[in-house]
Amino acid sequence: MSPLDQLRSDRGRDGIIVGVILGVAGFGALALTWTALASERIVPYQMPIAVSGALAGLGLIAVATVVVNVQVGRRASARRRDLLDDLATALADLAMAARTEDRAPVG
């Protein structure tokens, strides 16, 4: 499975890891913005730092929460599909067993 397929898989944890990395990057951007603002004393020069750094940081955190949320949901759905697949197989076994009983009753 290629790395891209692993990332897109609805069973893997790679998507969750990417989300966590994005979240950490978002907090890092906020920390960088804070220190950059503290080192600049002129408000018009502070504004671009504030807008770009803080908004980008918050945006990264928002994207991270959505990515993690979505991937957790996909993993849960995949497990549910596996169980439903098992249920379908078990019901097919049951139907087969019932048909076998009809054709050749035991005893």
Add this chain to the structure above:
Amino acid sequence: MADRDEQPDVRDQSPPRPSGSGLFGAESSAIIISGIALIILGFALISFAWGRVAALTDVHEQMPWAIGGGGVGLGVLMTGLAAVSVQARRRSAALDERQLALVVALVRDVADAFLPSATAAEPAETNGRSSTTARRQLRANRPAAR
């Protein structure tokens, strides 16, 4: 014919454990409590930044606290909300999986009661991925039409 009385009643067995047990498991409350704690911390950080900004009169000194402190507080708040939301979803999914696994086990128990011998192929593992293989084997074992 296999002795049906020897086969354990699946209803007496505890259902299979949901995925992920322990502190970070699907049914753990630790993550939800941590999420709530992060939400409270986020509001506390925003309040702290508010206090620091209110104590200053120069805008260039207020900006780091407003943007940095307030932004970090908002980020922590969002992380807490995400943690609570994700863990609530995991808990709900784990309960659903437990119910489904019990239903699968019960249906297999009924199928085994009809056909207790090993004539039918063993059902697929809980993985579910080999169900196609199991169905092919079932068709191969089907008695010939008369």
